[in-house]
Amino acid sequence: MISDLLYRLRSLFQRRSVESELQDELQFHLDNEIEKLLRAGVPPAEAARRARLAFGGRDQVKEECRDERGVNFIENLGRDVMFAARLLRMNPSFTAVALLSLALGIGANTAIFQLLDAVRLRDLPVKAPAELQEVVIGGDGPFGNFTSRYAHLSSAQWDQLQVMQQAYSSLGAWTARPFNLASGGETRPAEGILVSGHFFETLGVDTARGRILDASDDQKGCGAPVAVISQSFWQREFGGAPDAVGRSLRLDGHPVTVVGITSPSFFGVEVGRSYDVAVPLCAETLVKGPDSQLTIKRHNYWLSAIGRLRAGWSAERADAHLRTISKPLFTASSPPDATPDQAKRYQEMRLKAEPAGKGLSWLRVNYERALWLLLGSAGLVLLVACGNLANLLLARASARTHEVAVRMALGASRGRLVRQLLTESLLLALVGAGLGLLLASAVSQSLVSLLVTADDRVALGTSIDWRVLTFSMGVGLFTCLLFGLAPALWASRVEASAAFAGARRGTGSRGRSAFRSFLVSAQVALSLVLVAGAMLFGRSLYKLLGSDVGFRPEKVLVTSLDTRRLGFSEDRQKVLFVTLLDRLRATPGVIQAAHSTIIPMSGWESNTSIDLGGGKSIGTRFSPVSSGYFATLGTPILAGRDFGNEDSEKSQPVAIVNEAFAVKYFPGVDVVGQTFPSPFKAKQICRIVGLVKNTKYVKLQEDFTPITFFPSSQLFFTGNYARYVVRSQLPAAELTRAIRESVASVSPSIDIEFIQLDQELRESVARERLLAALAGGFGLLAGFLAAVGLYGVLSYSVATRRSEIGIRMALGADRRMVMRLVLREAGWLLLVGAVAGIIVTLAAGRAASSLLYGLQPNDPLTLVAAVSALGLVGLASSYLPARYAARLDPLTALRQE
Amino acid sequence: MNKDRVDLPQGTLDLLILKALGLEPLHGWAVSERLQQISSDALQVGQGSLYPALHRLERRGWIKAEWGITDNNRKAKYYHLTAAGRKQLKAEEEAWRKLAGVVGQVLDMG
Numbered sequence A: 001m002i003s004d005l006l007y008r009l010r011s012l013f014q015r016r017s018v019e020s021e022l023q024d025e026l027q028f029h030l031d032n033e034i035e036k037l038l039r040a041g042v043p044p045a046e047a048a049r050r051a052r053l054a055f056g057g058r059d060q061v062k063e064e065c066r067d068e069r070g071v072n073f074i075e076n077l078g079r080d081v082m083f084a085a086r087l088l089r090m091n092p093s094f095t096a097v098a099l100l101s102l103a104l105g106i107g108a109n110t111a112i113f114q115l116l117d118a119v120r121l122r123d124l125p126v127k128a129p130a131e132l133q134e135v136v137i138g139g140d141g142p143f144g145n146f147t148s149r150y151a152h153l154s155s156a157q158w159d160q161l162q163v164m165q166q167a168y169s170s171l172g173a174w175t176a177r178p179f180n181l182a183s184g185g186e187t188r189p190a191e192g193i194l195v196s197g198h199f200f201e202t203l204g205v206d207t208a209r210g211r212i213l214d215a216s217d218d219q220k221g222c223g224a225p226v227a228v229i230s231q232s233f234w235q236r237e238f239g240g241a242p243d244a245v246g247r248s249l250r251l252d253g254h255p256v257t258v259v260g261i262t263s264p265s266f267f268g269v270e271v272g273r274s275y276d277v278a279v280p281l282c283a284e285t286l287v288k289g290p291d292s293q294l295t296i297k298r299h300n301y302w303l304s305a306i307g308r309l310r311a312g313w314s315a316e317r318a319d320a321h322l323r324t325i326s327k328p329l330f331t332a333s334s335p336p337d338a339t340p341d342q343a344k345r346y347q348e349m350r351l352k353a354e355p356a357g358k359g360l361s362w363l364r365v366n367y368e369r370a371l372w373l374l375l376g377s378a379g380l381v382l383l384v385a386c387g388n389l390a391n392l393l394l395a396r397a398s399a400r401t402h403e404v405a406v407r408m409a410l411g412a413s414r415g416r417l418v419r420q421l422l423t424e425s426l427l428l429a430l431v432g433a434g435l436g437l438l439l440a441s442a443v444s445q446s447l448v449s450l451l452v453t454a455d456d457r458v459a460l461g462t463s464i465d466w467r468v469l470t471f472s473m474g475v476g477l478f479t480c481l482l483f484g485l486a487p488a489l490w491a492s493r494v495e496a497s498a499a500f501a502g503a504r505r506g507t508g509s510r511g512r513s514a515f516r517s518f519l520v521s522a523q524v525a526l527s528l529v530l531v532a533g534a535m536l537f538g539r540s541l542y543k544l545l546g547s548d549v550g551f552r553p554e555k556v557l558v559t560s561l562d563t564r565r566l567g568f569s570e571d572r573q574k575v576l577f578v579t580l581l582d583r584l585r586a587t588p589g590v591i592q593a594a595h596s597t598i599i600p601m602s603g604w605e606s607n608t609s610i611d612l613g614g615g616k617s618i619g620t621r622f623s624p625v626s627s628g629y630f631a632t633l634g635t636p637i638l639a640g641r642d643f644g645n646e647d648s649e650k651s652q653p654v655a656i657v658n659e660a661f662a663v664k665y666f667p668g669v670d671v672v673g674q675t676f677p678s679p680f681k682a683k684q685i686c687r688i689v690g691l692v693k694n695t696k697y698v699k700l701q702e703d704f705t706p707i708t709f710f711p712s713s714q715l716f717f718t719g720n721y722a723r724y725v726v727r728s729q730l731p732a733a734e735l736t737r738a739i740r741e742s743v744a745s746v747s748p749s750i751d752i753e754f755i756q757l758d759q760e761l762r763e764s765v766a767r768e769r770l771l772a773a774l775a776g777g778f779g780l781l782a783g784f785l786a787a788v789g790l791y792g793v794l795s796y797s798v799a800t801r802r803s804e805i806g807i808r809m810a811l812g813a814d815r816r817m818v819m820r821l822v823l824r825e826a827g828w829l830l831l832v833g834a835v836a837g838i839i840v841t842l843a844a845g846r847a848a849s850s851l852l853y854g855l856q857p858n859d860p861l862t863l864v865a866a867v868s869a870l871g872l873v874g875l876a877s878s879y880l881p882a883r884y885a886a887r888l889d890p891l892t893a894l895r896q897e
Numbered sequence B: 001m002n003k004d005r006v007d008l009p010q011g012t013l014d015l016l017i018l019k020a021l022g023l024e025p026l027h028g029w030a031v032s033e034r035l036q037q038i039s040s041d042a043l044q045v046g047q048g049s050l051y052p053a054l055h056r057l058e059r060r061g062w063i064k065a066e067w068g069i070t071d072n073n074r075k076a077k078y079y080h081l082t083a084a085g086r087k088q089l090k091a092e093e094e095a096w097r098k099l100a101g102v103v104g105q106v107l108d109m110g
Helices: A002-013 A015-039 A044-055 A058-069 A072-090 A092-121 A155-164 A199-203 A231-238 A283-291 A315-333 A340-348 A362-399 A401-409 A414-451 A466-491 A496-500 A510-546 A570-586 A629-633 A659-665 A732-746 A757-763 A766-800 A802-810 A815-851 A860-886 A890-895 B012-023 B028-038 B047-060 B083-108
Strands: A132-137 A168-180 A189-195 A207-210 A226-229 A248-251 A254-262 A277-280 A301-309 A351-355 A556-562 A590-595 A607-613 A616-625 A637-640 A654-658 A675-677 A685-692 A707-711 A721-728 A751-756 B063-069 B075-081
Touching (some): A015 A044, A015 B028, A015 B047, A044 A058, A044 B047, A058 B047, A072 A092, A072 A414, A092 A362, A092 A466, A132 A315, A155 A301, A226 A231, A226 A248, A231 A254, A248 A277, A254 A277, A301 A315, A315 A340, A340 A607, A362 A401, A362 A414, A362 A466, A362 A766, A362 A815, A414 A466, A414 A766, A510 A815, A510 A860, A556 A570, A556 A732, A556 A757, A570 A590, A570 A721, A590 A629, A607 A675, A629 A721, A659 A685, A751 A757, A766 A802, A766 A860, A802 A815, A802 A890, A815 A860, B012 B028, B012 B047, B012 B063, B012 B075, B012 B083, B028 B047, B047 B063, B047 B075, B075 B083
Parallel strands (some): A226 A254
Antiparallel strands (some): A132 A301, A132 A351, A226 A277, A556 A721, A556 A751, A607 A616, A637 A685, A654 A707, A675 A685, B063 B075
């Protein structure tokens, strides 16, 4: 084995001496043979001839010897690469076109793959991520109040879970909570997480400095809490100061001491966000005061639990174990004031284990399908680009017929020629992939910024890891085979005798031009899929933005007030928020203002079930709002009245419902005046006093659902935050300045955030926007590439049919007939492509249906539009070759043959 | 030209070369002469095809080449068997005899 290797290496690196040895050896043989013949009395000239005959072709023997030495492969590869590079340098325009299409195609694929990699494929940078699981509630899911992004468990359930479970060797809980670092003036937000004592231990997170938080930090009523910060926050906030550990931070005005900095790669468990500060879960009491979800509101859902599987436990076993402890766990943790109906629902809830090794991500839930679809589209664009490259290479192969024939006549084998031609494609593909990779790293970050909205800061690392590298190089190799193999095989199908037939100018064989036509039709088909897709997503977005939301979002400013720094009790908060509303209404330029717990389209949602008694209950979304809410948003009140001053805490509970509610739960009767048991106040009857037009609640895509509005004077739900909707004709900058002044006159310690309601609306369709933009780009690119392909094939076809056209013209065909001849060919190619494209589009459409709004993937109008658009582009691109054919001078055309 | 010439079955050339070199180190031309002599010109060995075979055997480590001086004072490349080559020769010889015997028996049946 080793001797074999040494032998090959010597042959490779001492090539010159090995070659001359080979030459000497063979010469020695011939000399001896000639001598022998001379001794037998053969005349010298004859002896030399016979010796050569007996020996055979000396160069061939040498080549075979080189093959046997096993160096030919590597040597030839090197030579092929040099040769290919020289050829590519000699054809700069071809090379530029090829590299550009490849770089664009591979770059688009890689960029989208990078996103997918970041969102879906990458493991959390922690110890043995495959052992991590998140404990959630499956089945119909939990019901109640949800107060965080990953609100899967309540404190009561978390306490029970820690005691009852045996599946995990270590179990931690966390919740996201934004902090304000400033102690006065402008808000300085920080991404905070509250973590239980075993959270870091469960994940196996290393520290760069100091220590991690452990169980000793998370004790009930922890007085002076400690914090661990992320590497990036350390750089940003402390400028990477070495003495940061031990220093103090103010979170919502409370001082905490930094005790450690986590390792640079750790960003938390939420993919798409990067945490800044982690404090023990017990600190929640401190920052939330009497409102704590650890004590008073211990039935709010706000925690996410992550466990590390005990050694020897499989994921299935853990899941089964969780199911068996579900009933006792939920029985023990259900709220004492639950109605019998609710208690039954609690007991029916089931725990479930989900893999958490890749982290948690709303981004993944929202975007994964769209990203796979976009990756597929980018793949199609690359295929269309490959079609063009294959066509270019085929044309070049025809032009190189003579060269190939000469090489064959000189003894090159077909395999050897194919290998050399493929090397050229390989070189193109790899350089293209390299450029694509560079392009992708530039593009993927701007794609990430497309995902960012005011509500969601997205921090996604899209660095190039081995997966991305493998992907782009793999795509490169695949495309190389795709566009290089067929032309190489065709090119090597030349008879050696062609070298002497004077076939210097390429004569496309029938098979070859049929193949090129096939390629173009395939390109048209694939482009049609992409163009139709682009139109579908474009129209879908357009429909979404134009859809009836039930209110007028223009000129409505959402004002969010954060009063945490005041540290008021709930009772004082209630008074404060009413005062603030009065101030807002009195602000100059404000037409109308109202309080609203849930801002439509902001992504927040509250729902509840109303117990009708007798085991019957109805589900509804709800939102506590103040009087004037409907007038501010421009939602018409269809019947009854708005909330007013008469609806106080002491008066009878009232509600306003929307049409969907009325139709679903009170069909055929006048809903105003109907009553139902209040879901929030035991033993009280809630009376419906108004009916409003349907409005969208969470997203534009949704259908109208039953919504119940309660007066916020009767149902106080907001804690330390209050959100107001303000309608005004003032320019945004002027209005926000006026509002800041009004709020500051109440208290300077109230933090304010603004967002335009129509911006909120636009951002709720960020995914649709991304899809429409990228699909549109891909559609344009593919259409353009297909047009170029069609142009190329027709031009080539006209060039090879010059004499035929000349003869036709000489026989009396006029220019229009010649044009028709060419256009007919184009028409056929387009028709075949369009038919195939429609079939593929219909088949592929199903993948897109869940991402479309208001239209089906087989929408006939879209298909017709896509076919017409592509047809027009196709005919336009065939016009040039057709005109060229029509302008041929029959005499010149014939003379050249 | 001898009318009774036999084309070599695949792989036999290697065995013959090993056998020829088993007696003494030889250069390429001598191997060719030796094969013709031993087989009384009955074997059809293209002189040219000898060399790729020699290089192949060398790569496998069964023979080794050294430059030496011939009787009439010329530089020539001499091949000799290595230990591995000797083992290979023995193994191939046995395999061949066995095969020949069996094939012979089968042919004698009729």
